[in-house]
Amino acid sequence: MKLKLHVWRQKYGKSKGYFEQHDVDYVSEDMSFLEMLDVLNEKLLKSAKEPIAFDHDCREGICGCCSLTINGNPHGPEKATTTCQLHMRKFKDGETVYIEPFRAKAFPVIKDLVVDRTSLDTIIQSGGFISVNTNQPQDANALPVDKKQADLAMDAASCIGCGACVASCPNSAAMLFVSAKVSHMGLLPQGQPERKKRVLAMVNTMDAEGFGTCRNFYECEAACPKEISVRFIARMNRDFLKASLSKED
Amino acid sequence: MGILSYLQSSILSKIVMAVTGAMLVGYIVIHTAGNLLIYSGQDAINSYSQFLHSLGPVLWIARIVLLLALILHIWTSIVLKVSSNEAKPEKYAVKNYFKAKLTSRTMLWTGVAVFLFVVYHVSHLTLHITNPEHVVNQMYLPHGLHLSSAASALSYERTDVYRMVILGFQNPLISLVYMIAVTIVGFHLNHAVQSMFQTLGLNHPKYFPTIQKSSVALSFIIIFCLISIPISVLLKLIGGNL
Numbered sequence: 001m002k003l004k005l006h007v008w009r010q011k012y013g014k015s016k017g018y019f020e021q022h023d024v025d026y027v028s029e030d031m032s033f034l035e036m037l038d039v040l041n042e043k044l045l046k047s048a049k050e051p052i053a054f055d056h057d058c059r060e061g062i063c064g065c066c067s068l069t070i071n072g073n074p075h076g077p078e079k080a081t082t083t084c085q086l087h088m089r090k091f092k093d094g095e096t097v098y099i100e101p102f103r104a105k106a107f108p109v110i111k112d113l114v115v116d117r118t119s120l121d122t123i124i125q126s127g128g129f130i131s132v133n134t135n136q137p138q139d140a141n142a143l144p145v146d147k148k149q150a151d152l153a154m155d156a157a158s159c160i161g162c163g164a165c166v167a168s169c170p171n172s173a174a175m176l177f178v179s180a181k182v183s184h185m186g187l188l189p190q191g192q193p194e195r196k197k198r199v200l201a202m203v204n205t206m207d208a209e210g211f212g213t214c215r216n217f218y219e220c221e222a223a224c225p226k227e228i229s230v231r232f233i234a235r236m237n238r239d240f241l242k243a244s245l246s247k248e249d
Numbered sequence: 250m251g252i253l254s255y256l257q258s259s260i261l262s263k264i265v266m267a268v269t270g271a272m273l274v275g276y277i278v279i280h281t282a283g284n285l286l287i288y289s290g291q292d293a294i295n296s297y298s299q300f301l302h303s304l305g306p307v308l309w310i311a312r313i314v315l316l317l318a319l320i321l322h323i324w325t326s327i328v329l330k331v332s333s334n335e336a337k338p339e340k341y342a343v344k345n346y347f348k349a350k351l352t353s354r355t356m357l358w359t360g361v362a363v364f365l366f367v368v369y370h371v372s373h374l375t376l377h378i379t380n381p382e383h384v385v386n387q388m389y390l391p392h393g394l395h396l397s398s399a400a401s402a403l404s405y406e407r408t409d410v411y412r413m414v415i416l417g418f419q420n421p422l423i424s425l426v427y428m429i430a431v432t433i434v435g436f437h438l439n440h441a442v443q444s445m446f447q448t449l450g451l452n453h454p455k456y457f458p459t460i461q462k463s464s465v466a467l468s469f470i471i472i473f474c475l476i477s478i479p480i481s482v483l484l485k486l487i488g489g490n491l
Contacts, residue, residue, distance in 0.1 A: 006342075019342065072345030098343040105336050170349065171333035173259070203260055212336030213259040213329045215353065216444040222347030231452045238450030240260045 001027040001088060004096040005040070007052055010109050017109065019098070029089035033076060034059065034066060036088055037099075053112040061085040061225065064160030067167070068113055069100040074164035074223045082162065082225040102167035106174070106210045117163045119209040120177060124161075127201035128181045130190050149187050156184035158226040168223035171212030176220035178206050179236035180228050186239055196243035203240055256328050266329070267448040269322040270441055276315055277434065278467075281474050287487060291411040295387055298410040323364065330357055352439040359437040366430035373423075374413060380423075383416040385409050414478070415488030424479035435472035439465055 002025045010017035027036055034056050041051035057065035061082040068083045070076035076086045091097065099113065107115040157180075165176035182199050185191030191198070214233060221230045255261040286294040301308055346354075372378040387409035418424045442464035446452060451460070481487045 069341060072341050072343040073347070077345075100341055100343070103337060103339050103341060105338050168347075170337065170354070172336040173333075203258070207257065207259050210336060211259075212333040214263060214448075215329075215333070215356065216440070216447050217346075217349035217353050219347060219349050230447065231454070231457075234447050234450045234452035236450075237260055237263070237448060241264060241450065244261070 001025075001029065001091070001093045003027055003036075003091065003094070006096065006098045007113070008100045009052070009112055010101075012111055013108050027088050027091075029087065031088045032059070032084055033068070033070070033086040033088065034084050053110075053114045055114050056084060059084040062160060064162035067102045067115060067117075067162065067164075069102060069167055071098050074102060074167040075162070075225050079222070080225055080227045082160075085225075102163055104163075104166050104169075104172035104211070106172065107163060107166065115163075117161075119211070120161050120163060120174070122209055123174070123178055123202050123205045124181060126205035127194070127198035128185070130185060130194060132190070143189055145189060153184045153187035156180045156187065156228065156232055159184075159224075159228055160226060162225065164223045164225060165220035165228075166211060168219040169212065169214075170217060170219065171215055173214045173220075174206050174209075174211040175214040175233045175236070176224060176228055176230065178202050179232035182236045182239060183232045186235075195239070196247055199236060199239045199243050200247065203236070256325065259329075259332075262325050262329055263448045265321060265325050267445040269318040269325070270445050272315065272318040273322065274438065274442060274445075277438070277471060281471055284478060285474060287411065287414060287478060288481075291387070291409070292389070294411050294414075295389065295407055295409060299407045302408075319364075319367075323360070326357065326360060350440065352436050353444070356437065356440060359433050362430070362433045363437055366426070366433070369426075370430075373417065374410075380417065383413045385412055387412070411488070412491055415482055415491050418479040418482035419488075419491075421483065424483055427479050428476050431475040432472055434475075435468040438471060439468040442467055 002023070005022040005024060006019040007022060008017055009020045022040060024036070024040060026039055031039075034054070037052060037054060044051045055065050055067050057063045059066075061084060064082075066083040067074070068076070070083070070086075075081060075083045076090070078086050078090050101107075101109050101113045101115050102117075104115075106119040107117055110116050159177060159180035161177065163174075163177065166172050166174045169175075182202055185198065186195050216230075218230050221228065255265055283294075283297055286297050352359075369379070373380060373383075377384045386406040388406055390405055418427070443457075443461045446457070446460050451457075478487075
């Protein structure tokens with residue numbers, strides 16, 4: 001397969017970025033998107049050029065490290081798939097492919113396609129935890145959990161924190177990410193003591209980190225490699241309103 | 250900051266958008282239903298208008314509340330738009346949307362258009378600034394009363410809303426602007442109504458699909474009902490005698 005790649009290059013955060021064109025002819029249908037870039041980088045290194053910087057880690061679709069906005073879609077055109085799990089057979093021979101970093105003010109570019117997603121960690125630090133006393137663990141069955149609630153909490157917990165929701169949102173809102181994190185604890189009994197404090201803290205941190213506002217485009221849900229539903233956003237709005245009206249301090 | 254401090258919270262701002270939006274949607278639905286009285290003839294719509302005016306302070310409270318809702322709705326949307334633009338300083342070279350529809354992406358612009366139209370619409374039909382020649386009074390007589398003197402005749406006059414509407418829509422330009430404007434109102438509502446429920450946290454698999462369909466249906470019903478009036482006037486189906 002041949003492809004016409006337009007890759008975003010940016011030497012460092014503050015420098016001006018530009019698209020660099022690469023005509024590649026080695027692409028096999030069985031390669032993943034990242035493997036396709038690996039081969040391109042090897043070629044660049046052999047000709048003593050700067051390789052393209054991009055994020056990756058597990059390459060199994062579970063770590064949330066890989067990013068890339070491919071032809072305008074975070075993680076590419078395939079539904080429920082991370083970039084590392086995206087196969088080149090999803091592209092047509094001779095196709096033009098634009099590769100850009102995840103774009104948001106809260107995700108500043110570090111180099112080329114690598115962005116700094118620390119602001120998601122900052123949100124987690126502000127409330128994405130439960131407080132447990134250290135001691136003998138209690139019997140697991142002593143805490144009844146409704147099966148449906150547990151399933152829903154699991155759906156929310158499947159968020160890998162990649163930031164595709166932010167990248168896909170025309171307003172760079174982080175509502176899907178934050179709502180998944182708020183919900184997966186808020187749905188379980190262990191998350192109840194800090195439920196109000198958590199949603200208020202995480203939403204306020206989200207606002208302070210410079211993410212935009214949700215306008216219910218639902219692009220995040222479509223871009224999410226874990227198919228997290230925007231219903232979690234509605235749930236978070238509900239929780240936030242309740243907590244705002246009834247906080248104790 | 251006081252009362253405007255809600256603007257610092259993205260979700261509270263959204264809730265203000267949803268609640269003020271709900272009030273405006275409620276108004277549009279009632280207004281559309283009232284407008285349809287034109288099909289029942291001159292007396293029906295003029296009596297309705299007279300009834301509304303007879304409410305006195307209640308009418309003014311409703312007007313003030315709606316005006317405040319409109320101002321909050323617009324002001325909040327401007328603040329949100331500015332902060333959202335700041336949140337994505339660099340746009341993508343290639344854009345490809347999966348779910349964002351034309352109606353949802355153009356909310357700000359349809360909103361601006363609706364606002365400009367409302368200003369014109371109110372100047373025409375409520376404040377009588379544009380086309381004051383469309384405004385005349387209608388003489389009416391309650392049942393069982395007979396006109397005896399000129400003095401009592403004056404007390405049985407009311408604004409002839411029917412004539413005002415018909416004369417307005419007999420002007421093809423006014424009709425055209427109106428039809429375009431109410432279509433844009435429908436466009437705005439198409440996304441707005443379901444968005445309102447989502448923002449207020451009312452999204453459940455049991456009923457949200459119905460809400461989404463109803464939102465689209467409502468927008469088409471509003472467009473259809475309102476557009477039918479200038480078309481009927483232009484085709485002389487109503488008001489042909491004026």
